[in-house]
Amino acid sequence: MAEVTEEKVEVKVKEPKEPLFSKKNKKLLTDPLADNNPITIQVLGICSALAITAQLKPSIVMAISVIFVLGIGNVVISLMRNIIPSKIRIIVQLVVVAALVIVVDQVLKAFAYSLSKELSVFIGLIITNCIIMGRFEAFALGNGPWKSFLDGIGNAAGYGVLLVIVAFFRELLGSGTLFGAKVLGDPIEKTGLYAFGYENNGFMVLAPMALITVGIIIWIQRSRNKELIEDH
């Protein structure tokens, strides 16, 4: 969370009313999807990206959960931003995330028990997801609720898009399935690609390969857009 304070916008001045989806607001939503992606550019939230992306289904559930938590959380923090004493703001933020995460957890347990088993501890660990605290600190504490809402949805979606991309390749190459459907044929009965001697790549299921996949995505993204390359 150390590096995220720069976006803190100066004290609020009475602005002329701007339309709900003005250019600036749209940018809040779309920027994190690509050029300011929380995972590939800010390199936040890597741990959960490694842990749950072996299959597509849990990744999508995770993405939706984070979108929910960050969208609502940003609004709540933004509404309270003028009454939170800055000394205890981290604790207040934690309480807000924790409350939202518990809601998600309970909903999953009630309606998708097997998935909640699969995601196990990682739903609970959304609390510690750096992206969430990062957006609270960097954006919601200094901006109005509508902007914060857009920013929250945008960043969480940027995180989610990456999870889904990584999970797509890991599930396809690692298990030969997509959403559990055997798209490449049956490895035991040797149909489809497996008839030609193809085999699943067991390495893709292991966590190191998630890191390498994220690395390759970062590589491709930066070689397409040279402005993203940091000089050091």
Place this chain on the structure above:
Amino acid sequence: MSLKNKLHNLKLKYKDKKMAPAFNAIHTFLYLPNEITHSGAHVRAADDLKRTMNTVIMALVPCLIFGIFNAGYQHNLATGELKEAADSFFSGEFWSWANASIGLWKVLPLVIISYGVGLAVEFLFAVIKGHEVEEGYLVTGMLVPLIVPVDTPLWMLAVAVIFGVVIGKEVFGGTGMNILNPALTIRAFLFFAYPTWMSGDKVWVHGAVERAGDIAGGAQLDAISGETVLGSLAQGKEISYGVSDMFLGFIPGSVGETSSLLILLGALFLIFTKIGSWRIMLSAVLGALAMGLIFNGVVSAEWISSGSKFYSLMSTEFWHHLIIGGFAFGVVFMATDPVTASQTNKGKWVYGFLIGFISILIRVFNPAYPEGVMLAILLMNVFAPTIDHYVVQGNIKKRMKRLKLKTA
């Protein structure tokens, strides 16, 4: 016009074009370049990177030839074509055309795929990044076919080579910049991605997998099994090979790793030409012996019961560890890789010793991955810069102290 001049003209024609590195590489691979530098004083020496690489390849050739014969020999022995096992190193049962033909049929494709795919990736990167093609892959390409099982499917090898060269080397900046040994990165990738093709008792002898499929289909045949010595020990089975078999290399295993005798020959050649570091080789052997002795001590002190799953590998005589599995091959040809090993002389002792020590540790305590030397070398590759750092710092401190004594 000679070939050299033709290549030189071709190189000049494509200069500053996109494909320039490719033509440059072909020219410099075959001949010394025509250009000479004009300014400054130079030390003239013949040992450039190309010659270093070629020396290692020469040291590997005996292992490759033995591996070709051994692939056929193990196949013929297992299928019953060959009635008698070879009894001496120059035995006619081993050095026969029947063995060589099967061996060539299986091993040459591995070599061709390894070089073809690997060099294609190297050329591609050189053309895209606009630098010259580096010679680094020459040795890697030769090592790769020697450290995989003979029946490895070719497409798997190709995938692994692409992965190893791109992720193991090119992303760090190419030859000389890599952290991990590319050949071992390739093998580790194969090992974790396709474990059924890299371990077990079916992959080490050509034809065993096919035969198992036929038997499952209802054919009336004897199953071929060719467990490596290490694999049998890890499972606590009896081994049917004598020490001389293990030393000479008449055992199943990866293509080029079986013959400790020829590896020793290669090691002497590398030490004689000063290409390989004798410090690393010697200290790795010492490390392995030390760990082996510790385990033998544990067994003779009866701290471990014979029912334990670690017992049979722990009770293996300590010096046997040197001649079974890929230990000798890894230590001689891969731990000494000048890029990924420690650079300082003191560091080399520590680096080598820990490779030997950890190899045997992994061998004994991890029966699922009995080939510890691969993981040990990769681990120490990562730590090599740290070791060097402390050696250099220690030296600086020593000199500072001396300086203070003098001035005081």
